[in-house]
Amino acid sequence: MATRHFLTLLDLSPEESRYLIQRAISIKNGLKTHGPTYTPFANRTLAMIFEKSSTRTRVSFETAMAQFGGHALFLSPRDTQLGRGEPIGDTARVLAEMVDAVMIRTFSHQGLEEYAAASDVPVINALTDDYHPCQLLADIMTWTELRGSVRGRTAVWIGDGNNMCHSWINAARQFDFQLRICCPEGYEPRQDILEAAGDRVSILHDPQAAVENADLITTDVWASMGQEEEQARREADFAGFQVTETLLDRAADNALFLHCLPAHRGEEISETLLDDPRAVVWQEAGNRLHAQKALIEFLLLGRVEP
Ligand code: CP
Ligand code: NVA
Secondary structure: OOOOOEOOHHHOOHHHHHHHHHHHHHHHHHHHHHOOOOOOOOOOEEEEEEOOOOOHHHHHHHHHHHHOOOEEEEEOOOOOHHHHOOOHHHHHHHHHHHOOEEEEEOOOHHHHHHHHHOOOOOEEEOOOOOOOHHHHHHHHHHHHHHHOOOOOOEEEEEOOOOHHHHHHHHHHHHHOOEEEEEOOOOOOOOHHHHHHOHHHEEEEOOHHHHOOOOOEEEEOOOOOOOOHHHHHHHHHHOOOOOEOHHHHOOOOOOOEEEEOOOOOEOOOEOOOHHHOOOEOHHHHHHHHHHHHHHHHHHHHHOOOOO
């Protein structure tokens, strides 16, 4: 059987995606009830290549492997031959001889695709400049846990048309909900990703209008990793796009707020937004652990029926 990778949400079918969300919820409940007694990965190893900083992604993958009875290896270009120019394809072949799966956080999505093409073991995208699909598994899991099926609902993305925004577009396709993207002119998501989503996704430029009656609001930093030198210009361009409690008041009564974190209080969100009960970002962050357990289990073992 061909090796399954998870480079974008579209690597799973919509049906597999829904399975993964339910499986993640079930794994989370099992952990709460029985503790970390489910150990399907005894002696299995996940290699984690980080070319960008991380808190949540590293801790969730490493803890997932530990609780599953396996092991995770942290690899950074600074300390490996990747940083000294060993070709990515050679690294992929070598790691596949030793580990059971590889997780990569990097800049170029094309570089990730090249790595995956050379890898005989599953490769997981832990963020590229273009996508952050693991975060969306946790986000859809959180929304589902708190509000039931997301099918037919309306989410609003406020901010940059970045990697997270692209993954929200793919999520709208996979989980069949409406997505309004509200960004300043010139910060729209990639046209091809947008067009592929058809009429599930619309672009707006007025946050007040965008959030009207929405079921979920989400945002992200204005300058992503690798765009640090654009910070000042972006702060000016995104003025008026801050998510505040007052903005959320225009959404549906039971609307939720998500943020992948880290957040910049006083920039893309108000100083106090994360203290608002509609903000469920700590649960969202914690769900990275459970969603990624379901993902690794699926890639290595296939479906595990309850
Ligand atoms: N949301 C997220 O991926 O966080 P980290 O950058 O801390 O991994
Ligand atoms: N868009 C952000 C997400 C961080 C988790 C970045 O790429 O830096």
